[in-house]
Amino acid sequence: MGEVIVITSGKGGVGKTTTTANLGTGIALQGKKVVLIDTDIGLRNLDVVMGLENRIVYDLVDVIEGQCRLKQALIKDKRFEGLYLLPAPQTRDKNAVAPHQMVDLCEELKKEYDYIIIDCPAGIEQGFKNAIAGADRAFVVTTPEVSAVRDADRIIGLLEANEIRNPQLIVNRVRPDMVKRGDMMSIEDIIDILAIGLIGVVPDDENIIISTNRGEPAVNDSKSIAGQAYRNITRRILGEDVPFINLNNSDGFLAKMKKLFGIKPA
């Protein structure tokens, strides 16, 4: 029986889609069968971040309305064994999907796949309710900024109200240089405020933009520090105990970043 993980945030643009693409690819690279579901109806993006935009025939709403079989709508990623994408429709209304239909879909997918990763839209409306409906587990993505952390707090409350217990935090776009000079909240500051468990810390990394340009998730790039961070989260999801980074050592910035994220100096 598979596990359904929803990637949420509240605030838009903090990295949900990037996280979904990288964790999904990372898990598939570990030999698991994974389906990524884009629930951002009308604003789909997971397809382009994954580089699969030219292969879409059917979408989530086609499956839910019975216009096609589930298998027909799943796009198989030819680069990564065991990885599939169920895209969102671009020209439908959010209300074309109801939460109970997402529950049924997730139950169906869990029979055959090890992980189902759901990319949630920004906000707390219908799209959010659909995205979390079938989830066993939730990751909340935030950046170290007041507005993003505030929205994350709201989402944590809503997840708990919907009986998705113990959501875990991913802090994205961290800049250790800014943390060091006191101009960015540290991981400890954020955990202190949100009071939830941490599953990952992802640095701000231009490789994310480069890999998104190419449609190739950074998790597969051994030189990217964000990629290394996503590999670490992947291993934690699979149950390994991977130590967290320590942001207070005296190395130079780049050496420190590489060390923090587990990349050996060249």
Place this chain on the structure above:
Amino acid sequence: MVDLFKFFKKKDSSKDVAKERLKLVLIHDRSNVSPQFLEMVKSEIIRVIQNYMEIDEDTLDIQLTKTNSDDGERIVPALVANIPIKGMKNAGRQSL
């Protein structure tokens, strides 16, 4: 005098400011300071005070806001009530 001290005190780093602001805003967000919540508090306060004083219920105002802590170092959340009194009741007078 006090201002002079403040002047020489090292400026808070921006992340400390961010953290303080977040803590405050989350007190509002989390306490579900919905109009209903404040109405509940308000009607309880009116009920108690009315035993002792005549108050103007219509202009009574109660809010969750911020104020300086006693040492003036931090800003802390505060429940502020503005309750116009029209007159004392007998029960109130006797006990004074």
